[in-house]
Amino acid sequence: MVSPSEAIARRAKLAFDAASQRLPSGSRGDAVRNNALLKIKTHLEANKAEIQSANEKDMALAKELVAQGKLSSSLVSRLDLFSKPGKWQGMLDGLEDVARLPSPLDECTFAKRLAEPSGSSGALDLYRITCPIGVLLCIFEARPEVIVNIAALAIKSGNAAILKGGKESVNTAAVMARVLADALASTEIPRDFIQTVETREDVAGLLQQDKYVDLVIPRGSNALVRSIQQQATMAVMGHADGLCCAYVHDDAPLEGTLGSVLESKTDYPAACNSLETLLLHEVHLEGPMWLALSASLIRAGVTLHCDARSLDALSLNQALDRSKLVAATDDDFDTEYLDLHLAVKTVTSLDEAITHINTHGSHHTDAIFTKALAEQTQQEQEHESAAGTFVRSVSSANVYVNASTRFADGFRYGFGTEVGISTGKTHARGPVGLEGLVIYKYVIRGQGNGPQRSADFTASGRQWSHADVEKRYPQL
Amino acid sequence: MVSPSEAIARRAKLAFDAASQRLPSGSRGDAVRNNALLKIKTHLEANKAEIQSANEKDMALAKELVAQGKLSSSLVSRLDLFSKPGKWQGMLDGLEDVARLPSPLDECTFAKRLAEPSGSSGALDLYRITCPIGVLLCIFEARPEVIVNIAALAIKSGNAAILKGGKESVNTAAVMARVLADALASTEIPRDFIQTVETREDVAGLLQQDKYVDLVIPRGSNALVRSIQQQATMAVMGHADGLCCAYVHDDAPLEGTLGSVLESKTDYPAACNSLETLLLHEVHLEGPMWLALSASLIRAGVTLHCDARSLDALSLNQALDRSKLVAATDDDFDTEYLDLHLAVKTVTSLDEAITHINTHGSHHTDAIFTKALAEQTQQEQEHESAAGTFVRSVSSANVYVNASTRFADGFRYGFGTEVGISTGKTHARGPVGLEGLVIYKYVIRGQGNGPQRSADFTASGRQWSHADVEKRYPQL
Secondary structure, three states, rough: OOOOHHHHHHHHHHHHHHHHHHHHHHHHHHEEEEEEHHHHHHHHHHHHHHHOOOOOOOHHHHHHHHHHOOOHHHHHHHHHOOOOHHHHHHHHHHHHHHHHHOOOOOEEEEEEEOOOOOOOOOOEEEHHHHOOOOEEEEEEEOHHHHHHHHHHHHHHHHOEEEEEEOHHHHHHHHHHHHHHHHHHHOOOOOOOEEEOOOOOHHHHHHHHOOOOOOOEEOOOHHHHHHHHHHHHOOEEEEOOOOOOOEEEEEOOHHHHHHHHHHHHHHOOOOOOOOOEEEEEEHHHHOOHHHHHHHHHHHOOOOEEEEEEHHHOOOOOOOOHHHHEEEEEEEHHHHHHOOEEEEEEEOOOOOOHHHHHHHHHOOOOEEEEEEOOOHHHHHHHHOOOOHHHHHHHHHHEEEEEEOHHHHHHHOOOOOOOOOOOEOOOOOOOEEEEEEEHHEEEEEOOOOOOOOOOOOHHHHOOOOOOOOOOOOOOOOOO | OOOOOHHHHHHHHHHHHHHHHHHHHHHHHHHHHHHHHHHHHHHHHHHHHHHHHHHHHHHHHHHHHHOOOOOOOHHHHHHOOOOOOOHHHHHHHHHHHHOOOOOOOEEEEEEEEEOOOEEEOOOEEEEEEEEEEOOOOOOOOOHHHHHHHHHHHHHHHHHHHHHHOHHHHHHHHHHHHHHHHHHHHHOOOHHHHHEEEHHHHHHHHHOOOOOOOOOOEEOOHHHHHHHHHHHOOOOOOOOOOOOOEEOOOOOHHHHHHHHHHHHHHOOOOOOOEEEEEEEEEEEOOHHHHHHHOOOOOHOOEEEEEEEEHHHHHOOOOOOOHHHHEEEEHHHHHOOOOOOOEEEEEEOHHHHHHHHHHHHHHOOOOOEEEEHHHHHHHHHHHOOHHHHHHHHHHOOOOOOEEEOHHOOOOOOOOOOOEEEEEEOOOOOOEEEEEEEEEEEEEEEEEEEEOOOOOHHHHHHHHHHOEEOOOOOOOOOE
């Protein structure tokens, strides 16, 4: 008996294989994929009314739950695809934006001549060519437009995908899924290339289908991501926590540190790249830095959870709103507040700061504030700077010198799109663009009509060359 | 209560963090690591007698088990580190070889200017720098020299490692582990950077320590690898199966196909890159190709498990040793023989061959034999060749045109070393060299003394640049 999950996963794999066989390589294949994205756009536009009525149904149900206190009201606005100006159109335009990005496929990233011709054996060449991963399982929460975003990224990168949205958007998702499938059916990409599933049970089953599903990409709450990481028998790309730290070194410049730290905490506190822990070199307990930082953070509404020394240093400052000053507990330094709270700890050295970050941080984004490069004396530049030590020692996806943690984002990095941010240590790390959805295959081309045998290199004295050759898709 | 596995994993993580903090970046860090490799060599040489006596103990125990029929005799020769000339010395020389390889660390693989200076904010730059993954768990079988090989690769790539060898080499491994730790204690690399564990229970516990262990690399039998893939809660790199296929297209050249296919099957049948299934275009059932292939394979001792059509085509050939011709069952096409057996199937088209390979192969190494590029007419070159379709459609780590599957190997690819061959679809695929043991971090450097805020790009009109800048390790 084939389980429903296995059937879905198998269909995805067959659709992937069929597309691999059908779609040409290089720019002709990219054109087919881009055409499919534009077809999806047209079909969504043509079915706007139906999608809108499904979306209204979802919102009505959600509002009832909100009235019963079972759902937060912010969820209704995330569900809503039409009231907010530009949201629907932004989703449609996103399809064109993705189509315009350079294809991540069929790139030659490595090329060597393994051996020159010898006897009847022609030259032997090795190429490394980027290619799709296979079948993706993408799990995300309420916002229904994510279905279209992720479908676009999957199609552009040549990966089949199974999508699971939040249960609150189930009616919208069902209509959009049908429209997507209809759009694909009018292209060379198989209808099953993008599938959607609706229940947690479907997901639980799919997380065991490592024979067919190659990569899971969860986006959502810490609990969701962690549960998926625990259940999945295949690779998972994403991040559960964003416990970002900033360390203010003894020589940090006042103006830059103040502005960047403040933005790190307050620009969008619910984001994964927001600041959660501030590490303060003890020299700043006296002097203007800590006074200025605490004052401006509190003024911005932030509650500071301070260790004893940093709290004590503010004890005489009557100008501060004392209700925003709290004594920190150990737990504060392991907490991702996602809110206007900040843990503050005094450290006596750069090393202590690094150790704290590697132990308590979540390997997402961490920053040091320190004397700028241009301010360093000739003599200082001859030794490793604090920034240099910090960057090589902090084991995180994004390590910043004198910059807000909020820069950790695929669009800000110039990737044109973002699949997510990964805190994993393999495959892709940090903001992940289309590059993170591809892998590579090694291609060997033997020329001539004679045999190409490895034993000739030991038995018959054929010589390895291993010379670099031009990196381009091989003529075959 | 901290479990023994957790304690070991935690020590490895602490050793990794300590080394990250202690070792400088660039060539100075590489020099420290290379020095450690040479120290290990010296310590192994100085402790040869003790290692030899431990190795003799392991062999004596293994021989007893062989006498009782509980172990295969080939295992004793794999255990034996000293009788075979050059084995011990080769292990020592390997340390120097790895030291001589270019460091995979601290390479800048991407660099962009995010923004030009603006007001008091200096320029903002983004770099992607290669760095170690963290803690590796490497599991392998009998040969004790693998401990030293893998320790060398881990140290060179900056990764802490926990090693588990075969239980038959436990005495040798224990002495070598102590010698390794002593050697490291005389360097700047922490003693716990390389640890060994002895039991399956240790491994089972470590496979749950995803908080500390980042990547598992199993090398050994299919059953071992598959069981680890099932148990591990972190990324696993390797391959369980090597079910390699060769497809002989209708226009394949006789001489080259014959030589390459024969070597693929017979050069080293127990290797993962040996041929297991031959797919034959039906045109070859009549004509010289199948006659020549079957005759030379059988002459080399190969038993052919043929489908009905290919078997039938040989029915009139009285010169063949009929005992080597067997009717294939369905199972034969899903079997990795690792022996002088070969499944043979007739296909009617390139597409059928591709579908068979994507369905029954193990995504390791698959080859097509077809008309060489130089033989194609101008008109043929204007359309996609069979080789072109095969290469883009076959979803395997190594896809070959007119070459023996035996080329799938890191040394043959010119990587200088091989961690293993991966059939995974993420991180690293195919033969994996030192590059497969690193990941990257994104480094942002804000210049000047002013703040670096993402909001300035929306609120204050600061402009993104995203211009390419020189790819080099940033001055900090």
